Amino acid sequence: MELSKQELEYPQKLLNYMDGFLISKTMFAACELGVFDLLENEGALPSNAVAERLGTSTDGMDRLLTACVGLQLLQVKQHQGEVLYSNTDLSQVYLTKASPRTLYYSMAYYSQTIYHCFAFLNDAVREGKNQYERAFGISPKDLFETLYRSEEEMLKFMQLMNSIWNICGKDVVVAFDLSIFTHIVDLGGDFFKDPIPDADLYILARIIHDWTEDKCLKLLNRVNKTCKPGSGVLLIEALLNEDRTGPVTAQLYSLNMLVQTEGKERMASEYINLLESAGFKDVQVQRTGKIYDVILGRK
Numbered sequence: 513m514e515l516s517k518q519e520l521e522y523p524q525k526l527l528n529y530m531d532g533f534l535i536s537k538t539m540f541a542a543c544e545l546g547v548f549d550l551l552e553n554e555g556a557l558p559s560n561a562v563a564e565r566l567g568t569s570t571d572g573m574d575r576l577l578t579a580c581v582g583l584q585l586l587q588v589k590q591h592q593g594e595v596l597y598s599n600t601d602l603s604q605v606y607l608t609k610a611s612p613r614t615l616y617y618s619m620a621y622y623s624q625t626i627y628h629c630f631a632f633l634n635d636a637v638r639e640g641k642n643q644y645e646r647a648f649g650i651s652p653k654d655l656f657e658t659l660y661r662s663e664e665e666m667l668k669f670m671q672l673m674n675s676i677w678n679i680c681g682k683d684v685v686v687a688f689d690l691s692i693f694t695h696i697v698d699l700g701g702d703f704f705k706d707p708i709p710d711a712d713l714y715i716l717a718r719i720i721h722d723w724t725e726d727k728c729l730k731l732l733n734r735v736n737k738t739c740k741p742g743s744g745v746l747l748i749e750a751l752l753n754e755d756r757t758g759p760v761t762a763q764l765y766s767l768n769m770l771v772q773t774e775g776k777e778r779m780a781s782e783y784i785n786l787l788e789s790a791g792f793k794d795v796q797v798q799r800t801g802k803i804y805d806v807i808l809g810r811k
């Protein structure tokens with residue numbers, strides 16, 4: 513890629529990347545402290561009132577609200593000598609807990625789990641394994657015993673997994689005409705051990721990316737064995753480009769799979785290989801242009 517003289521002179525992109533986690537953490541703090549929920553209920557408020565209601569320091573809250581204005585997560589206006597803060601449309605729709613399209617629980621999981629695992633990204637890259645031990649003092653045995661280490665953690669993870677469908681679900685379910693399948697199972701539970709229920713379409717949404725090659729094949733072989741001819745398997749994953757150029761979201765998610773799981777994000781060709789090795793054929797791939805893409809195989 514050609515770099516302009518100006519970019520070399522003043523590396524705005526690098527400065528933005530350097531500040532990336534400051535931005536994330538500012539947004540997470542405002543979510544977790546309850547700023548957007550309070551402003552949704554109360555309308556425009558001055559920072560000292562927000563601080564009082566949320567039990568924080570006035571100075572700290574004033575700076576947090578100001579930073580949120582800069583990030584366009586809040587708007588500010590002057591009214592009779594008072595500085596009043598209120599939600600923007602974006603924060604109203606996505607950052608308040610009660611909104612039907614809320615990403616609040618994604619934000620909370622990023623802040624409380626992913627952020628701490630990413631603190632050990634260097635170690636993860638050196639060792640090629642997840643960082644639960646360093647981040648949370650949990651010795652890695654079964655992956656989902658770790659992820660679901662308490663009822664609370666399990667719920668937080670499920671809320672994360674659920675909340676992304678608020679924004680990506682529609683595109684994923686319409687990517688293929690699934691009307692030929694009458695009995696659809698969204699595969700969960702202990703699918704390495706438990707019997708696979710009868711169905712004519714199995715959905716594995718963000719399952720394959722958690723596991724090593726061996727375990728992916730083991731799971732897909734189990735599903736294939738249960739499938740009748742004509743039955744299908746639908747994988748929902750964030751696909752990497754074949755030429756390794758992007759999408760950057762999937763590339764970063766693959767690093768997250770490194771710090772959090774046994775798996776990685778893959779290219780369409782890798783999913784096709786896995787499915788064909790497990791006995792599926794006629795594999796088709798649909799990109800959605802959003803985070804999650806869709807792969808359909810048939811027995």
Ligand code: ASE
Nearest residue numbers: 718719722765766768769772773
């Ligand atoms: C998993 C999905 C996720 C396992 C752990 C996970 C996600 C976060 N942690 O199957 C959702 C995808 N987001 C990222 C950043 O990878």
